[in-house]
Amino acid sequence: MATRFEVLVAGPGPARVGRLSTPHGEVETPALVIVATQATVKGLTPEEVRAIGIQVVLANTYHLYLRPGPDLVARLGGLHRFMGWDGPLMTDSGGFQVFSLGSALEHGVGKVARIFPGLDLDVPRRAVKPRLVTIDDDGVTFISHLDGSRHRFTPEKSIETQEKLGADIILAFDECTSPLHDYEYTRQALERTHRWALRCLAARTRSDQALFGIVQGGAYRDLREASARFIGSLPFEGYAIGGSLGRSKDDMHRIIEWVVPLLPEDRPRHLLGIGEPEDLLAGIARGIDLFDCVAPTRLGRHGAAYTARGRLNLRSAALKDDPAPIEADCDCYTCRRFSRAYLRHLFNAGEMLGPRLATIHNIRFLQRLIEGARAAIRAGALNEYAADFLASYRTGATELPG
Amino acid sequence: MATRFEVLVAGPGPARVGRLSTPHGEVETPALVIVATQATVKGLTPEEVRAIGIQVVLANTYHLYLRPGPDLVARLGGLHRFMGWDGPLMTDSGGFQVFSLGSALEHGVGKVARIFPGLDLDVPRRAVKPRLVTIDDDGVTFISHLDGSRHRFTPEKSIETQEKLGADIILAFDECTSPLHDYEYTRQALERTHRWALRCLAARTRSDQALFGIVQGGAYRDLREASARFIGSLPFEGYAIGGSLGRSKDDMHRIIEWVVPLLPEDRPRHLLGIGEPEDLLAGIARGIDLFDCVAPTRLGRHGAAYTARGRLNLRSAALKDDPAPIEADCDCYTCRRFSRAYLRHLFNAGEMLGPRLATIHNIRFLQRLIEGARAAIRAGALNEYAADFLASYRTGATELPG
Numbered sequence: 001m002a003t004r005f006e007v008l009v010a011g012p013g014p015a016r017v018g019r020l021s022t023p024h025g026e027v028e029t030p031a032l033v034i035v036a037t038q039a040t041v042k043g044l045t046p047e048e049v050r051a052i053g054i055q056v057v058l059a060n061t062y063h064l065y066l067r068p069g070p071d072l073v074a075r076l077g078g079l080h081r082f083m084g085w086d087g088p089l090m091t092d093s094g095g096f097q098v099f100s101l102g103s104a105l106e107h108g109v110g111k112v113a114r115i116f117p118g119l120d121l122d123v124p125r126r127a128v129k130p131r132l133v134t135i136d137d138d139g140v141t142f143i144s145h146l147d148g149s150r151h152r153f154t155p156e157k158s159i160e161t162q163e164k165l166g167a168d169i170i171l172a173f174d175e176c177t178s179p180l181h182d183y184e185y186t187r188q189a190l191e192r193t194h195r196w197a198l199r200c201l202a203a204r205t206r207s208d209q210a211l212f213g214i215v216q217g218g219a220y221r222d223l224r225e226a227s228a229r230f231i232g233s234l235p236f237e238g239y240a241i242g243g244s245l246g247r248s249k250d251d252m253h254r255i256i257e258w259v260v261p262l263l264p265e266d267r268p269r270h271l272l273g274i275g276e277p278e279d280l281l282a283g284i285a286r287g288i289d290l291f292d293c294v295a296p297t298r299l300g301r302h303g304a305a306y307t308a309r310g311r312l313n314l315r316s317a318a319l320k321d322d323p324a325p326i327e328a329d330c331d332c333y334t335c336r337r338f339s340r341a342y343l344r345h346l347f348n349a350g351e352m353l354g355p356r357l358a359t360i361h362n363i364r365f366l367q368r369l370i371e372g373a374r375a376a377i378r379a380g381a382l383n384e385y386a387a388d389f390l391a392s393y394r395t396g397a398t399e400l401p402g
Numbered sequence: 403m404a405t406r407f408e409v410l411v412a413g414p415g416p417a418r419v420g421r422l423s424t425p426h427g428e429v430e431t432p433a434l435v436i437v438a439t440q441a442t443v444k445g446l447t448p449e450e451v452r453a454i455g456i457q458v459v460l461a462n463t464y465h466l467y468l469r470p471g472p473d474l475v476a477r478l479g480g481l482h483r484f485m486g487w488d489g490p491l492m493t494d495s496g497g498f499q500v501f502s503l504g505s506a507l508e509h510g511v512g513k514v515a516r517i518f519p520g521l522d523l524d525v526p527r528r529a530v531k532p533r534l535v536t537i538d539d540d541g542v543t544f545i546s547h548l549d550g551s552r553h554r555f556t557p558e559k560s561i562e563t564q565e566k567l568g569a570d571i572i573l574a575f576d577e578c579t580s581p582l583h584d585y586e587y588t589r590q591a592l593e594r595t596h597r598w599a600l601r602c603l604a605a606r607t608r609s610d611q612a613l614f615g616i617v618q619g620g621a622y623r624d625l626r627e628a629s630a631r632f633i634g635s636l637p638f639e640g641y642a643i644g645g646s647l648g649r650s651k652d653d654m655h656r657i658i659e660w661v662v663p664l665l666p667e668d669r670p671r672h673l674l675g676i677g678e679p680e681d682l683l684a685g686i687a688r689g690i691d692l693f694d695c696v697a698p699t700r701l702g703r704h705g706a707a708y709t710a711r712g713r714l715n716l717r718s719a720a721l722k723d724d725p726a727p728i729e730a731d732c733d734c735y736t737c738r739r740f741s742r743a744y745l746r747h748l749f750n751a752g753e754m755l756g757p758r759l760a761t762i763h764n765i766r767f768l769q770r771l772i773e774g775a776r777a778a779i780r781a782g783a784l785n786e787y788a789a790d791f792l793a794s795y796r797t798g799a800t801e802l803p804g
Binding site: 043337338 | 440441442444445446447448465469470474477478479484485486722723725735739740741743744746747748750751753754755757758
């Protein structure tokens, strides 16, 4: 088998500490998977990612399929070698782009609808951009966002592409629905996703890659449970929870609670595309083993830094004289070496080093949070750990220092 | 004295190997000074700059005066601490901006006029942008390129600003003329520069900073020689050659040959703003000890990499399958870890890591060239070393691989 997964410590509740072994090394879980969309964690070298403590990286099949292309990556020895990352590596299936380039643009929403605060969810959406994607029962036809060229993904094509890229863990090709899709559409999409899951399993040819199935079903309990039972019954090496996670964090928590108990206990569970600090803790407490999210890198590029009290706006004039690091007790390279005043200067002056240093801090912040959660599970004190963190952490809006 | 300079090996000809000792460490000369305009070598950490072998960095007083301001830098412990560079550090005087924001924009030329190939040098220039600078005998009034605010630099203000920044080596405030200024204007500007040099010496208050004087005089032999004699007679800890270096590389070489023999042998000589590979070798052979240039970082950001055969365009489609590093025998991080194909992908995909990796290579390329020149001087074989290099290196235009 391509990967082995062991649960080392279980409880309290569904939370657990585990070890995922891949051909390129081990991942302690719960783990943060850092996103390397175009075969690079934006701005960082592989050595920097490793030094932060990150053990596994996820690249996007859609992007790499379009540029530089899976055949080129294969000729150059596969994605590990191409990008210089010799640790555990994942690719997604490209299916999420069905959502992010099709329905998400059309509906103007993300994975959790409420993240767009002004949006009235009861008003039917009109397309805000031309639909770039058409879905049929066999696959998906889409228009490249790069050059307008026409492409088609099917389950077989996704697996073939991911086999050429050669990651350690690959994902089944699914249809990811929007929070605004109704029950009937979500049900039809789910049935497609289930048929596609079987085709993915049939299409795989590499024994050195783990294939994770994806549970869909939107925010509908019966659909999520049916999907967890069906996908969970198939011989995947791991299971991901994808698609719409409802209209609120509460919805997201409920969806995880419906799904996790129905998945095999001896396989890793990945919550796709979620990774704000409070979401990591909520997911871990509910039995999630793996998370991936662009938030730490994206926020860092835009000058927002995680702190134990909430986000810090690194462009704020309030920092201009501040000799302190982003966080006094942080062990990241940025906090060991540079002041808030210097970071503010870098962002203010448009210097590349600013996004890089903020990204390093943000990833390390989440990595430390996860490392702490693992220790807390081992100590039987996860709830206390989460409560402590959330008592000072203010979610969402960027905070000023003080 | 703030710095000590020893000539360790002299010859053949004016070339020499030396050691410049500063309060923040030693610099072996000839040396490449890497530019950190806004208190950061664009995209790199101080540790990366150090790992490349760079021993001394130059920040721009004009930029730091405007943003974040010298008082703020001083409050935060000075520029070394602010930017996290604990090695030898220089600042320029701000005087170059008299040129680069005033005459250079007006004339549409750089330090060596011929670098703008289409320019007819005999046609009188009209202003191409509104003049942002006015010069009088006391100093310079200029408009900030950031916000249009009005500022004034005098020799005293430049020294005060550089003392607040706190570099190990600071530069006298001078007027930098354009290759298109006529003899009479160049002579008047030179006289101002000489009076300002005396005022800079009188204004300095810190004994832990070395102050370098600047020789001006454009491409006019009598002016350059008069300036070298006058500035060389003043008690500066080092001497820089600034201003217009003529209309061709030959002009530049002649100017160095006029000036260097008239400067004190026991002090370092810095050729300001020059640093293409062939220029380094030409300068070293003519007795230059220090060079600074934005070329390696600027070219790197724009996807051009130095190689022993000339520049390589990292965006070129010809590299898309190329598994080789930029240079097989280069010991830089980039060449040890990544292929041309990957670098081409990074530039093609607009990823930040591309400029960073190309910058590392370019700086290391020039640093190796200089380290080789030092070894060649010690071996009495500088001419052969330079001839070997220039036999394969094609200057100027970016080359394709092959």
